[in-house]
Amino acid sequence: MSKKKRRLILLFLLFAVSNSFSQEADSVTTSSLFDLSLEDLMNVEIVSAVKQSQNITDAPSVVSVVTENQIKERGYLSVDEALNSIAGLDIITDHYQPNMGIRGINGGLRSWSRLLKVMIDGQSVSFRSNSDNYIDASLIPIEAIEKIEIIRGPNSALYGKNAFLGVVNIITKSGSRLKNASISHYLASINENSSFGLSTIWGGKREHIDFLFASSYAQIDKSGLTPYNVPGSNIYSEFDKAQDNEANPLSTFLKLTYEKENIGKIVFDANQQIINSHAEFLDWGTLTHNNNISIFNGYERLTYTKNFFENFNTVFSFAHASGKPLKHEILDTDADPSEWIERDVGYTSYDLSADVSYSFDEINNFSVGIDYTSDIHDHQKYYTVNSAGIRTLNPGGSEGIKNFNNLGIYLQMIFNAAEFFNFSYLNDLTLTAGYRFDYHNIYGDVLTYRIAAVYGINDKLSTKVMYGTSFNAPSPVQLYTNYIVPGGIVGNPDLQPERAKTLEWAFIGKIIDNLNFNTSVFYTEIDNKIEYLLPYGQTSNITAENVSNIYSAGIETELNANFYNNSAYLNYSYQKSILEKTDPVLEKIRINTPLYPSHMLKFGDIYHFHDYFVNINLEGKFISSRIASDQNNFIYDPINYATNRYELDPYFLFDLTISSTNLQIFNQGKTKISLKIQNLFDSNHYYPGFYNYDISGLGRTFYFRFTQYI
């Protein structure tokens, strides 16, 4: 371990310990965190569907929630692990960053979860230069999360661009709710490499000030993995292994709240993500052993909330966000250390927003919001650097407008149909209508809207029908980048936003007291889907183009049950997605979308051994076969690659977590010890790759975690 890393860890420990003693006494025992009833789970309040608090059953969206308890019980270490338990979400990885797909569609080459909008308390956290969302441990310390709200389906009518096929909103804890501080440390054996992580959280409330600070750092070593050859090729041998494939995600989160009745509520929050990865499996530089992708991404925000008039709620927000590579970033495309690549890229953004809502009563509500975003981009430019340190700008790409400005206005109305139409038999029907106008100086006007009807059949069942449109804006990198290596991706300044329209139906409720369900059916059409085209024609460079339409339909169903000492979940999703595009030889064809499995079955059960103060959690997932990437299918069949494609094998994965529930080793607070074994049966599984190989998943992995509450 380098001196720098040791210093960093020491700093974490000192910081956490020195501050933790100032906190209030722990008033919630560790064991009680596991005692949320199913009723409570059913009655989870969410805010993401309409920007206001609602019960999950009333929300005019298909929503799933991962709670703080579930995160703890299941031993999730990062947001992507939590999301991977949700129906309709599929996460693949290149061991640099997770890439989340949704409802049959994955962003594909050089997309890291860019089909969804990821937010922390409503603030977008994407790296705006490329619209990617880094959802690994660098996103936010997992301890700071109160719950994760996941909306499958469009939400641009409320959130504007990139709330395209889904929204992930991470709701953070308040200091007052936290009650205690904790230090958590884990040691892991990943692919027989030792790794560790360290995280701290502390917070509390004094009079009108609520305070929360959390930080996490990990050193994750995934060395030793071997690229998995495309069937019929033998480019890589068993001796081609990832070396020093280390990632060091670092994340901090700070939230300060001042609240007084006559003044209102003022919140300052800040999030910093440091992505550090040797990234041995990237398409432009595989097993170079010299890559070091290092990026800073973060925001600071000031939010003011006040009810100026009765029933009027007003929220003003100002945020500054920025992101750029750090100085020590090296992008190496080959094993020759005498020459490497550096890049200039980054953004500085200012987000201003005002939301006003008027509540006529508990249900009827009218909202209007306006937001303005100014993104000042330093467009991505790659440079080749020689041993003398001379930087030569790589050719390709184009100069773009640096200032991206977007003005958005939305209107939203939630109303009871009986009152609105004066039909008493519609008393249990709530309608939501939303409309949003965005003007962007690069890609112009976009109108999005949604309508939804939620009908309470009885006190146990409700059903919803929803229709909405959404859009995904082209990122500055897609528009203007030059290439990293000759023949590599170059920008396309003519790109237009991807647009989607989605029809959904959901049925949610309780079958019996201890068993609830949430079933939804969807149909989505996407126009102008942006694809990185395989090179053909005049040039061998890959460019992003609006070339295809996607038709996707499917069903997602979730079951949650509490019985005896068990808390169990089971979800299943089936998705059928067709990509329609014009093939130069075959002309207009419709083919199954690559990269996404048709069937996913995910399940888990926690058994609480109360007498022994131990929980045992077993989780599993079945992922059906999926079609490999277009890039690899060209290797597989260079002639008929559009239609003759190979599939990656289906797989089962099981994770086992054993954790203590009411252990006290030190006088000052509870202790939690857990052992998690990921991929319990050491199953071989592979994720799609994009450069003549697929990517091996991790084998059996052990995490030993120690958490001390103070």
Added chain:
Amino acid sequence: MLVLVAGCENLEEDFNTPQYKNSIKIGVVGDVSVLREQVENMFFGAKLASEEINLNGGIEFDNETFHIELIFKNSGGSPEKGVEVTQELINNGIDLIVGPTFSSVAIEMAELCIENQSLMMSYAATTPELTFLNDNDLIWRTCPSDNTFGNISAQYAHDSLACNTAAIFYRDDRFGQGLSAIIRDKFIDLGGRVSNYVSFPGDITNLATYNFSYELNTLLSEEVDVIYIIAFTSEIAVLTNEIYNNNLYQNFQNKPYVFVNDGILAEELIVNGNPELLETVIGITSTNEGNSNYNRFKDNFVARFGFSPATYSEHAYDAIYCLAYAMLRANSSDPNDLKVYLNEISGMEQYGTQTEQITIDVNEFQVAKSIIQKGQTINYDGASGPINFDSNGDPIPKMVIWGIDNNEFVELSYYGK
């Protein structure tokens, strides 16, 4: 809603596979897994020709109408693979083969075709070795030989650009060895001096990860007037950057010309090549923008595929047409019948034949068919220009020297008719 979704035809796969009721199959072989963007483009040239022919009624003989069905095969840049796919085609009863792309694959494929009485017509294999095969008139090509390319490349640099010293950098395969030797010998014959003659491996799987420093430092150990680079398109773009990034080019007192071989993709080089070196890049091609038939082909190609044709696409296009016209003329698809008429349909004036020829331009299949059915002879002026197969099965082309000005290709000089 489920029923609605289940019944939605948008959710069904549709490969739009063309259906042929009565077809004459032609194998089209190319090294697509090595030079994908370029070879696919050549395939599209052949595809365009077959579509035009089929759209215009197909081929008729023995009172039957036949459509042309192309069977594409990947020769993968290796003679073994080329022989394997050719044998597959022959085994499936296909004895007309258009291809391959690479000279390094062509000879072995040609030998197999000769042995099996199959007719092979390459659209991009420029090796002089093809010219002198004992082929029983079964081996043809629509692209010029490297003899022509090499001699003109040397002559233009020496005579027109006043270059007296040259360095030659070539890929170490049949194509690179052959063409570089022709340029070297001609340049020396003209009184020039070749200071360094250096090769690089022809089997580099990943250009981006190969370190060219040693070869390039050897190549440019002394100043020269012209650097010849014999390589594939993607390699040339990389090499221009490597030369620059190794501080070799910019330190020369007088910037040398960089003379590249035929078959270089325009956009590819402009997008990926080093901008400073591109100012002195010169190249050679057998196709020129001044040819109205090429422009007509290009327009049709762009309309069909949405992008411009690459070098040699026009030669692939012409190969299909030459075979189709020969079939019409021979009233047969038997290779031994066709080979008799290939000289004739491509223009036979140089052989002193007194028969009146009617010139057929690009995409005039119906006109040509009608003329041939009347017993008259045609002279197909192809997308690549007048073809005029010589007695060895090689075309007699017009050559163009080009350069780059302000990121646009410009034609500098012409050779031939």
